[in-house]
Amino acid sequence: MKILVCPINGPRSISEFAYGGEIRPMPDPATTSDGDWARYVFNRSGVAGVKLEWWCHTASGVWFVAERDTATDTVLQTYLYDAAGRS
Amino acid sequence: MFTVPDRLKPTYDVVIIGAGGHGLAAAYYLARDHGIHNVAVLERGYIGGGNTGRNTTIIRSNYLTPEGVKFYDESVRLWQDLAQDFDLNLFYSTRGHFTLAHTDASMRTMRWRAEVNKHYGVDSEVVDAQEVQRAVPMMDIRCGGHSPPVLGALYHAPGAIARHDAVAWGYGRGADRRGVEIHQNTEVLSIDTEECESGRAVVGVTTNRGRISTRKVLCAVAGSTPGMLKMVGLSSPIYIHPLQAMVSEPVKPWLDPVIVSGSLHVYVSQSARGELVMGASLDPYELHSTRSTLDFVESLSAHMLELFPFLSDVRVMRQWAGMADMTPDFSPIMGLTPVAGFYIDAGWGTWGFKATPVCGKTMSHTVATNRTHPLIDAFGYDRFSRFELTGEKGAASVGH
Numbered sequence: 067m068k069i070l071v072c073p074i075n076g077p078r079s080i081s082e083f084a085y086g087g088e089i090r091p092m093p094d095p096a097t098t099s100d101g102d103w104a105r106y107v108f109n110r111s112g113v114a115g116v117k118l119e120w121w122c123h124t125a126s127g128v129w130f131v132a133e134r135d136t137a138t139d140t141v142l143q144t145y146l147y148d149a150a151g152r153s
Numbered sequence: 154m155f156t157v158p159d160r161l162k163p164t165y166d167v168v169i170i171g172a173g174g175h176g177l178a179a180a181y182y183l184a185r186d187h188g189i190h191n192v193a194v195l196e197r198g199y200i201g202g203g204n205t206g207r208n209t210t211i212i213r214s215n216y217l218t219p220e221g222v223k224f225y226d227e228s229v230r231l232w233q234d235l236a237q238d239f240d241l242n243l244f245y246s247t248r249g250h251f252t253l254a255h256t257d258a259s260m261r262t263m264r265w266r267a268e269v270n271k272h273y274g275v276d277s278e279v280v281d282a283q284e285v286q287r288a289v290p291m292m293d294i295r296c297g298g299h300s301p302p303v304l305g306a307l308y309h310a311p312g313a314i315a316r317h318d319a320v321a322w323g324y325g326r327g328a329d330r331r332g333v334e335i336h337q338n339t340e341v342l343s344i345d346t347e348e349c350e351s352g353r354a355v356v357g358v359t360t361n362r363g364r365i366s367t368r369k370v371l372c373a374v375a376g377s378t379p380g381m382l383k384m385v386g387l388s389s390p391i392y393i394h395p396l397q398a399m400v401s402e403p404v405k406p407w408l409d410p411v412i413v414s415g416s417l418h419v420y421v422s423q424s425a426r427g428e429l430v431m432g433a434s435l436d437p438y439e440l441h442s443t444r445s446t447l448d449f450v451e452s453l454s455a456h457m458l459e460l461f462p463f464l465s466d467v468r469v470m471r472q473w474a475g476m477a478d479m480t481p482d483f484s485p486i487m488g489l490t491p492v493a494g495f496y497i498d499a500g501w502g503t504w505g506f507k508a509t510p511v512c513g514k515t516m517s518h519t520v521a522t523n524r525t526h527p528l529i530d531a532f533g534y535d536r537f538s539r540f541e542l543t544g545e546k547g548a549a550s551v552g553h
């Protein structure tokens with residue numbers, strides 16, 4: 067991967083971006099069990115596949131979502147968080 | 154050098170997945186020290202073709218945690234007579250190892266490591282920049298004025314390098330001679346379990362060459378660990394990033410010790426053939442691939458030139474990558490798991506070559522007795538659920 071498409075700034079060199087890790091739902095700390103909290107804090111879905119990830123265009127500070135295949139390093143699409151209909 | 158068994162037996166006492174150094178060492182000690190010979194090592198590719206044959210072979214024990222220091226120190230001890238044990242030249246070469254400090258904060262970490270190391274009898278001391286200069290006259294300790302200068306270093310006299318392939322071959326041949334079967338081109342496709350009193354237990358393994366029944370499986374597959382854990386329904390903190398390395402053309406010997414700089418993201422040694430073997434930090438994002446990049450060569454070369462400007466005409470000959478199985482605390486995950494008969498030796502990330510002998514020793518003990526070896530107590534699979542991490546980042550964050 068040499069180029070990533072920022073939803074605001076368009077296609078830019080990969081050196082302008084920072085990886086923010088997979089998007090993972092956070093359990094409610096007030097109600098979740100210690101075990102589930104530990105799993106949330108530490109465990110990762112380490113198997114290769116298409117994942118939803120946080121990326122940041124560091125030059126402009128734009129955080130966005132990338133759907134990326136972690137086996138082939140191909141990005142299927144990128145979009146702003148809201149645009150996906152998630153809140 | 155090895156027997157090539159023509160077919161899998163229907164059943165083995167122990168099946169080891171992965172014929173890297175770790176899997177083969179465990180097989181060797183199972184046969185040699187525990188009298189367990191009915192063992193199969195299954196390897197998807199070829200012996201040592203994973204991270205074992207891709208690593209930059211730095212061996213040291215100057216870690217940060219007491220648990221880490223004791224464990225790696227035992228490994229360095231085991232390395233000493235391994236070549237005699239195997240009757241094979243491992244090109245084990247004690248060079249001394251400098252971890253350079255370019256800031257006051259890293260001098261503080263070096264001091265901390267030196268004190269922990271000395272407490273456990275490991276040869277480790279903080280030295281000043283002049284001492285580094287005396288040991289490596291060709292280094293520009295001012296870093297060309299581009300980066301902060303070298304203020305001092307952690308010096309570790311036992312620091313060494315060895316020939317990685319020979320280590321895999323030595324353990325493999327030793328295991329083979331003691332009756333262990335090594336099956337190359339044999340990929341594990343699934344691990345079969347059944348209900349038992351404590352939950353689930355291993356009963357067999359399915360490969361591209363057929364099914365085997367066994368009660369004990371040791372998983373030593375480094376960068377393929379998450380997929381293997383999924384086969385038995387376990388999740389883990391392990392995540393995969395590539396780690397790249399490169400070598401220069403051979404040049405006359407000028408660099409005796411191993412040099413590491415965390416600030417510059419460089420580590421380098423000169424091999425017996427004269428090549429400079431160089432590495433840096435992990436690639437910045439998750440990827441399950443061993444592709445290499447020009448970015449890596451450019452940035453590592455730039456940092457090398459800050460320390461060694463006279464190398465500007467030296468050519469890079471080869472580059473490659475391995476898949477590093479990283480953990481959040483930079484310590485491995487070793488021992489028993491919640492699945493009965495499923496043992497793990499993983500989370501070795503960027504630093505597991507040096508631990509090959511002690512991993513073989515402790516994992517063979519753990520598999521043979523079904524009890525965690527005391528030296529690996531702090532590396533258990535279940536430590537995360539108890540929030541009891543073994544934080545080695547201060548000594549392991551520059552891959553080597």
Ligand SMILES: Cc1cc2nc3c(=O)[nH]c(=O)nc-3n(C[C@H](O)[C@H](O)[C@H](O)COP(=O)(O)OP(=O)(O)OC[C@H]3O[C@@H](n4cnc5c(N)ncnc54)[C@H](O)[C@@H]3O)c2cc1C
Pocket residue numbers: 170171172173174175176195196197198199200201202203204205206207208209210211212339340341342373374375376377396397398432473474475476477498501502503504505506507508552553
């Ligand atoms: C570039 C680089 C530099 C490094 N530098 C150093 C260093 O200087 N010092 C240090 O101590 N460590 C270093 N390391 C780390 C070290 O290489 C590893 O931690 C160590 O070699 C792991 O050994 P292993 O036997 O566990 O894994 P591997 O050697 O990777 O063996 C695992 C084997 O499992 C096989 N396998 C995977 N899936 C399956 C399957 N489904 N069925 C059958 N077989 C399978 C693979 O083919 C592979 O051969 C470095 C790593 C890299 C990548």
